[in-house]
Amino acid sequence: MFKFGSKSDMNVGYQCNVRLLDDAEILECQLSAADKGSNLLDHICEQLNLVEKDYFGLRYVDTARQRHWLDLSKSVIKQIKDMDPILFNFRVKFYPPDPFKLKEDITRYHIFLQLKRDLVHGRLYCTQHESSYLAALIVQAEYGDYDPDVHIDNYVTAMKLLLKQTQQIEEKIMEIHQDELKGMEPTTAENTFLRKVVTLDTYGIDPHPVKDHKGNQLYLGINYQGILTFQGVLKLHHFRWPEVNKLKFEGKMFIIHLIYREKKHTVGFKCPTVSACRHVWRCAIEQMLFFTVPSSSSIPSVITGGSIFSFGGKFRYTGRVEKEVLEDHPRDDQPSIVRSSSLRIKASSVPDTPMTPLTSDIGNSDIRGSLSDYFFHESLGHSYSESHLMRVTQRMSRMPKPMPLLPTAKPPPPQTSSAAHVPTASRELQSHVPPPLPQLLHSQSQLPRTSSLLPPSPSPPPPPPPASPSSSSKFHFMRVFWPSFITAATIVVAIIVILLETDSEAFSAIRQMPEMVTLRTQYYEQIKQYFKL
Template sequence: MEADNILFSFRVKFYPPNPFRLKEDITRYQIYLQLKRDLLHGRLYCNTSEAALLGAYILQAELGDFNPEEHIDNYVSELKILLKQTLQLEEKMMDIHKNELKGKTAAEMETIFLKKACVLDTYGVDPHAVKDQRGNQLYLGINHTGILTFQGSKKMNHFSWSQVQKINFEGKMFIIHIILNEKKQTIGFKCPRGSSCRHVWKCAVEQMLFFTFPSSSDVPNVVSGGGFFSWGTKFKYSGRVEREILEDMTITRESPTVTRVGSLRRKSSSEPPTPSNLVVNQVGFNSLSRSSTNTSEEYNTSMDSSNQIDNSSVLEPLIEDQEIVTSK
């Protein structure tokens, strides 16, 4: 691989349940930047009212107070804030920016943004395309609260870490062993490929260990996926767990100054104009592009699992990382 083709990205893996327990402003700022990216890529999915609020908070943080001489007509139409941006959402964002946020600083808006974002069901979720036992298209999300499933814009299930007893996989099947109402249950989800299933398993195990174990020394090695003719997949956790980090929050150095750089992305001239409204199959995680999920080979997606659609109708032409590579 040539050096010019290597792309390093700084990303958040473990989203803190409460970002305001982080001691330094610069760390919270990095969480804000990650969530702003998640909103743009459709991972931080929310309803239209919440999306308009979050978008307006970004406008105030990035552009400052509304200026009638500078912010003319639909000034938001040139900016990329939401994955599925509509004229109606842009108008709502501009209305909030103009009339409700005057005088708020960038730091204040980032705080308000974090308070709103961290209570959403999709906070910290990296969606994985799976199917349930009936063949319905779902997205599996894993974060500090446990394992969640979504169908389109609707949260279907939430298995908290306290309910989860074991996680394993066999071939393409990702399997969760839970205790619900004092009864043991086993729930399986089918992934597109064995490799993607192994990846989902590793993500789930890592999140569970980080957020539930008292110390890294207590974390065991985990094995899953083995069969009669094959070895299982081993996972060895490395690094500290959440409790250790929270108990050792002593910072002796002086807090670094937060240097905020404008990071709003502008639409390219080749992108189509903003639509007035979303079509049905572009609601929720169904609207994600292939590269916005952790499964590159997705199943067909639809709000109605019995009505299959062409994946090309819900794919985005470009994503951030692709734009960076092509701009070199």
């Protein structure tokens, strides 16, 4: 898709789209080949008026269906070489241990938006009573007090609040909203939601499928506390950051070196692919550094070993750590928050996010369900999500692109939709089998917001010619060939040296073979004399 390395391409503009947390708004930006990930994230946070931006990140899925966090220290274009169109998801990357230590309400509101997504997608697992109460708090924050003249019949059914949302659960949500939460301000409802959520084991957890040494299917969760493992609804292990001595990966194996009760332990988990293992390792490294290191300036590069069939990894942390963020001075004037109806029916002009199948019989609304079953069902949606995303983004790329704004221009205020909005799941979850096509509802048209990192140009540049598909496969072949060739050559040389240098009678017959005599006299002895000189 793109050509890299040419100085003439450094000023070429690339169109990219960033989906925000409420799923109803998309920022359209223009990038140059020189723009780094930090430039794009800074620009997005500037549009959203976020100062405590270190808790957020940009996520994307590559052509191999592997999720990634955008590396802030590297060029954006070099990280998404084969992506066309370019689509990122603005998400919370580091969930704060205590959201109320944040200095700005607008940062806390975006944490709240992310947790609403986690609840509806089932990542924030809890009992049926807890999920009903959390959903009622969301309704209170969005609708306010119950008004029988406005909130008629089943007014909750227009909102997608939980992964499994039955009529019985909706009745329970309305009962709590009408009786227990009357008179609660929207801000108070959001803060109550946050206080309840941070006590859950799955707070800040993005599940990674792995297998243990017995082949049992588990899920790794990584957050501010450490690394957790789940099987079903049970939390099996909790490796806290003070106990973790080292993190590394070798091929598909993610390895944790622990010091527990003054003894060293090693725990390994097998990931589905090498790239998935690298992603888990990098997520764990970033979470550990962000929440445990006192200063980002003292963090060295982190290196891990890899294996004979894969290269190791090298990672350099970019940005501030949490302690530095909390010690930063707040702004004198707090920005105002424009709350959006993110759980209502989405505007028809906004491209759909790929849908998570809602056919699972379990979810965060039923404690009898299985967390592993949920993750299995959610993984089923990936093939459909990818194909659906390609259709959506291709249609989006054919839409007339607005002229980019000047970097100094103020963005328009966030738009809200008065219509109901049914959210769709994140495209970030892996899957393999297409789910049934869900029914998507649309309301009145709403144009996406636009912004730019570059000044406007008189005419868009012509698209570069597509890259050859053979280069990717050749690269992966060479990654396997060279380590194997070097290893085999080393073994052969070692065997020859042993045969020719030892006086053992066991190898006398081999040494007397004509081929070995020729090898010794014409090559081996001359090489020895050369190195002796």
